Amino acid sequence: MSADRVPALEVTGLTHGFGGRRALDGCSFTVPEGAVTALVGRNGAGKSTLMRAAAGLMQPDGGAVRVFGNPAGDATLTRIGYVAQQPSLYPMLTVAQTLALGHRLNPRWDTAYAHRLADNAAMPTRARVGALAPGHRTRLALIMALAKRPGLLLLDEPLAPLDPVARAEVTGILMADVADHGTTVLLSSHVIADIEGVCDHVVVMTGGQVRLATEVAPALDQHLVVVGAGNELDALGDTEIVTARTAGRDVTALVRAAEPLPDGVLAWHRPTLEELLLGYLRVAGPESPRKVTT
């Protein structure tokens, strides 16, 4: 993305609480146009709340969400395809009636694409939505989101109800949509294997806060996994430790460092995506990233 292009999604200082409990706590990040961004966080991290705010479906207590430069709300709905964790479809309608409704409600609806996706998913078009298996219901919700030809797709754990074959198929469909139409995707998940090789950007949330928002490739080059025994990690000096875990005598730490460590006491390697994400997912308190003393 060139620096002067408006991001597909811009979240600034987003804050929201439920009954005095903070679900979102000052979240800020951008999703570049045409990118696939994974929103990663453990259960209760705030992903769904953030997705709903991004879709313009709830009014946050504070902060701002802009979609292609415009405040999220009614005016941006036509540019967004949103699939909630529990997709909101009409259970009494058949699949065919649901697709026909999509056609009536969405000015940019692509009928041929909708039918192709339904055929690929072996969707039983005469079945009532309420009688569909969870995997088919999720795929129907995805078809409804894709066929409206959105600029921004917000997918809240879309792969969770799917079997491994369907997961691979849906991932392929998303990648093809991104390649063919330049669709921007924000995809939430807590399954790292589902996003590996799919996303080029990641946002990691814990406790309602954004811990990391970055392009994947440079982030891997800007971190190291360091392993040492006991106080050997003192050799890191002022290097920022994101998180550290002790197993037996050894401490394994994810540290922020672009330069390799000199040969010596500490063993190190560049993190895999899984190591990078797990390191940030373990960040707990509001004061983190933190220095760890061993």
Ligand SMILES: Nc1ncnc2c1ncn2[C@@H]1O[C@H](COP(=O)(O)OP(=O)(O)OP(=O)(O)O)[C@@H](O)[C@H]1O
């Ligand atoms: N409607 C609601 N009423 C009360 N609390 C809520 C509501 N929605 C979310 N929360 C709370 O807000 C916090 C964030 O929830 P959210 O569903 O956004 O997290 P999540 O990262 O999507 O979790 P999961 O991966 O389990 O779906 C949690 O503590 C949750 O219990």
